[in-house]
Ligand SMILES: [Fe+2]
C-alpha cells in the first residue's frame with residue numbers, strides 16, 4: 001500500500017478512537033447529570049466508533065500494512081448544557097466527514113481503488129451520523145431545553161439497541 005495512504009488510514013483509526021473517547025466522556029457527563037438515557041445512547045455511540053476503528057484496523061492488515069497506534073487526545077469532560085453536548089458532537093462528526101473525504105481524495109490521487117471502495121461504507125455512515133445528531137439537536141432547539149423535553153428525550157434515547 002502507498003505510504004501516504006497507510007499513514008492517513010492510521011490517522012483515521014486514531015480519529016475513530018478519539019470519537020469513541022469523546023462520546024464516552026459525553027456519556028460520563030450525562031451520567032453525572034442523572035440523564036441515564038442520554039448516557040446509554042452515547043455509550044452505544046462510543047461502541048460504534050470503536051467498531052469503526054476496528055474496521056480500519058482489519059483493512060490495514062488485509063492490505064499488508066501495519067497498524068501503528070498513536071496518542072489519543074484528552075476529550076473535554078464538561079459542557080454548558082445538553083444542547084451544547086449535542087452541538088459539539090455534530091460539529092465533531094462534520095470534521096470526521098471532511099477527514100474521510102480527504103482520505104478518499106488521497107486514495108483516488110494514488111490510484112488506490114481498493115481503499116476508495118473500502119471508504120464508500122464510511123462515506124455513507126457519515127451521512128447517517130450527521131443526520132442522527134442533527135435530529136436530536138433540532139428537537140432540543142424546537143422544544144427548548146426544559147426538564148420536560150429532557151425527560152421525554154431521555155426515555156427515548158434509552159431505547160437505543
Ligand atoms: Fe466513526
Ligand SMILES: [Fe+2]
Pocket residue numbers: 019049093096129
Ligand atoms: Fe461517528
